[in-house]
Amino acid sequence: MHPSSIHNSEADAALLDILTGPDRPTPKTVLPRRDAALDPLLIAAASASGPHVTRNHYQHDFFPGVMLPQSEGSWDWTKFTGEDASTKSERKRLMYENAGPLIPTENLPTSYQKKRRSSLAQVTEERLRHQVSTQPESTRSVHKLFSPLEVKCMARTRIPTPHGPVFLHIYHNNRDSKEHMAIVVDPAQFSGPPAPDEPPHIRSRTLDAVWTENETEMDRITRGAYVGRLSPTSRVTSNPPENFESRDSSRPVREVTGLTDAIPSPLIRIHSECFTGETVGSMRCDCGEQLDEAIRLISQPIAIPSQSFSTPSKTLPGRGAVIYLRQEGRGIGLLSKIRAYNLQDLGHDTVTANLMLGHQADERGYEVACAILRDLGLGNPDGAGENVRVLTNNPDKVEALEKEGIRVVQRVPMIPRSWKTRNPQLVDHAVLAPVDDARVAGATLIGGGAVHGEDLDKYLRTKVLKMGHILPLWLENPEQQ
Ligand SMILES: Nc1nc2c(ncn2[C@@H]2O[C@H](COP(=O)(O)OP(=O)(O)OP(=O)(O)O)[C@@H](O)[C@H]2O)c(=O)[nH]1
Numbered sequence: 001m002h003p004s005s006i007h008n009s010e011a012d013a014a015l016l017d018i019l020t021g022p023d024r025p026t027p028k029t030v031l032p033r034r035d036a037a038l039d040p041l042l043i044a045a046a047s048a049s050g051p052h053v054t055r056n057h058y059q060h061d062f063f064p065g066v067m068l069p070q071s072e073g074s075w076d077w078t079k080f081t082g083e084d085a086s087t088k089s090e091r092k093r094l095m096y097e098n099a100g101p102l103i104p105t106e107n108l109p110t111s112y113q114k115k116r117r118s119s120l121a122q123v124t125e126e127r128l129r130h131q132v133s134t135q136p137e138s139t140r141s142v143h144k145l146f147s148p149l150e151v152k153c154m155a156r157t158r159i160p161t162p163h164g165p166v167f168l169h170i171y172h173n174n175r176d177s178k179e180h181m182a183i184v185v186d187p188a189q190f191s192g193p194p195a196p197d198e199p200p201h202i203r204s205r206t207l208d209a210v211w212t213e214n215e216t217e218m219d220r221i222t223r224g225a226y227v228g229r230l231s232p233t234s235r236v237t238s239n240p241p242e243n244f245e246s247r248d249s250s251r252p253v254r255e256v257t258g259l260t261d262a263i264p265s266p267l268i269r270i271h272s273e274c275f276t277g278e279t280v281g282s283m284r285c286d287c288g289e290q291l292d293e294a295i296r297l298i299s300q301p302i303a304i305p306s307q308s309f310s311t312p313s314k315t316l317p318g319r320g321a322v323i324y325l326r327q328e329g330r331g332i333g334l335l336s337k338i339r340a341y342n343l344q345d346l347g348h349d350t351v352t353a354n355l356m357l358g359h360q361a362d363e364r365g366y367e368v369a370c371a372i373l374r375d376l377g378l379g380n381p382d383g384a385g386e387n388v389r390v391l392t393n394n395p396d397k398v399e400a401l402e403k404e405g406i407r408v409v410q411r412v413p414m415i416p417r418s419w420k421t422r423n424p425q426l427v428d429h430a431v432l433a434p435v436d437d438a439r440v441a442g443a444t445l446i447g448g449g450a451v452h453g454e455d456l457d458k459y460l461r462t463k464v465l466k467m468g469h470i471l472p473l474w475l476e477n478p479e480q481q
Contacts, residue, residue, distance in 0.1 A: 150174045151371040153182075153207035156224030163299040164318075165190070169204055169224075171375075173368050178326035182372050185298040187317045190229045199263055199386070202321060204375050208238045262304050265409050266378060267320035269294040269391040270369045270401070272327040275334055283453040284341065286416050286460065293414065294322050294391050320388075321376060323369045330354070331363030344455075349462040361467065366397065370404035379406035393469040413470065416460060 151173040159168045167189070169182040186202040194200055208225050220226065220237045227238045271294060277287030298320035306313040329337030332354060340353035351361040370379070377385040379401070389410040390398055398411055463469040 147174060149367055149371050151180075151206065151368060151375055153204035153375060154223065156184075156204065156207055158230070159183075161295060161299075163296045166295065166299075167224075169207065169372075169376075171368075171372055173371065175368060176326075180326055180368055180372065181324040182376060183295060183322040183324060184376065185295065185321065186319045187299075188319065189227070192228065198316065199266075199319065200377065202266065202319060202376050202378065203238070203241075205241045205377070206375055208241050210240050262307060263316065264302060265387040265389050267298045267318075267391060267412060268373065268378060268388045269298070269320075269322045269414075270366060270397055271322050271324050272330060272364060273325065275328060276337070284344075284455045284459060286456060289417055290414055291322065291324075293417065297391060297412075298322070321373075321378065323372050325364070325366075325369055327364045330361070331365070332357070332359040344458075349466065350459060351462060351466045362396070366400040367404060370401060370406050373401075373406055379408070393463070393471045395468055395470060411470075415471070416456075418456075 151171050153169045154172050156167050156169045159166050164185070165187055167184040167186065169184060171180045171182065173180065182204070184202050188194065188198065189201045189203075207223065211219075217235075217237050221230065221235050225238045227236050228234060269290075271291055272287075274282075274285060274287030276282035277285045277289075278291055279288075281288060297318075299318040301318055302316045304314040304316060328334045329340070332340070336354075336357050336359060339357055340350065343353035343356055344350060348356065354361050373379045373388070374385065379385060379388040387407040387409040389412050390401065390408050391412045391414055392398065393414055395411075398408055401408055460471070464471050
């Protein structure tokens with residue numbers, strides 16, 4: 001049929017409709033966007049609030065469980081005196097405060113962004129101070145921002161790793177809502193109390209403290225305040241530390257007995273979160289390898305040579321801790337780090353990429369880490385705890401720890417495994433285990449073993465040349481140095 005002939009009747013017109021399909025949708029008939037303003041997943045997470053909801057959820061301001069001491073880190077837990085069942089229904093829920101539209105600072109050109117950032121910081125500080133001064137004493141929740149830093153270990157558990165068992169400690173603090181962690185290596189804890197000539201167990205004072213009068217044995221066991229190894233037939237609660245008063249984590253409580261010069265101070269590492277390196281197995285950096293290598297090195301048995309004819313040589317299990325800080329991307333966050341990677345692909349190095357996004361080269365802080373160390377009886381400034389040896393190449397980190405009063409007696413370098421493999425002379429056998437041992441390590445991490453690649457070489461080179469990291473720079477062509 002020729003198209004001109006079908007306009008002659010209504011029936012033909014209807015037939016044309018069928019043949020040519022329905023009209024194009026008008027704006028009114030357009031289907032709603034799938035990424036609607038109210039994300040159903042987010043609503044589900046918020047309405048199911050409770051201790052089981054992860055940190056990723058309560059980063060959102062309106063997360064309703066955030067004021068519950070059981071589930072949250074920013075609550076002033078020093079005031080927690082146990083829950084009265086009669087007040088349960090009156091529990092205050094955190095109101096969502098609309099702080100105005102989101103400011104897309106990261107999309108702004110650098111110069112504007114910098115100005116904006118500092119003025120924003122000023123406004124926020126002023127606003128907080130104003131809020132504090134105008135609020136009645138009883139409701140001054142913001143005061144905690146200006147209070148001394150406090151940390152509390154909320155839970156501890158045993159985690160088997162390829163290098164041996166570790167105790168994972170989850171910490172809350174009164175500065176941020178992040179769950180920082182301590183990975184404590186101290187397998188001697190499985191063999192009963194330490195002998196007088198053995199070093200003390202590495203334990204959290206805030207965890208071992210009694211939290212409430214009504215606390216049951218089961219409560220303590222569940223949050224990890226136990227000694228030895230937990231099993232269906234063994235559950236021994238820990239004793240609260242002596243002199244533990246007013247939950248002041250900076251207070252010395254542990255007398256160190258039996259420590260001789262021959263026993264090295266515990267080995268620690270302050271490690272910053274790196275989702276890409278530790279979870280995705282990214283070879284842009286060596287963070288996953290460093291985490292694994294730190295646990296491996298700390299777990300190495302310690303040989304104590306004989307001190308006299310009458311005392312035989314001794315081997316102690318490795319001991320120390322990795323303090324794992326939630327400071328992704330050297331403190332700039334995952335989003336900015338991902339953007340920085342694109343700038344790096346354009347040819348910029350890690351430092352320049354940070355600066356181009358309006359960040360500093362390194363925005364990390366180590367105050368929380370030091371408070372956690374003190375809680376574990378490590379690096380105490382007053383001599384009541386133990387000195388520490390620190391695994392790092394970063395001189396800023398050592399300086400930051402010392403500024404906080406942590407006694408660092410030795411910096412132990414972290415040589416990238418691939419450098420050790422390619423250049424065995426770099427291995428200081430007095431401090432580091434032989435290269436062959438490294439091959440076993442990391443068996444359960446993605447891409448475990450020695451990480452190597454062009455991106456990583458560039459990254460390490462920038463750390464040495466621009467960030468002052470103390471590493472003997474190894475390159476394919478030594479003349480490049
Ligand atoms: N901004 C940014 N952060 C990165 C990049 N690569 C890794 N990171 C982050 O850097 C942190 C690790 O810091 P490093 O500088 O590698 O090492 P360090 O902890 O300062 O020093 P060491 O103790 O010697 O390892 C982690 O938070 C990573 O997420 C990058 O290209 N850009």
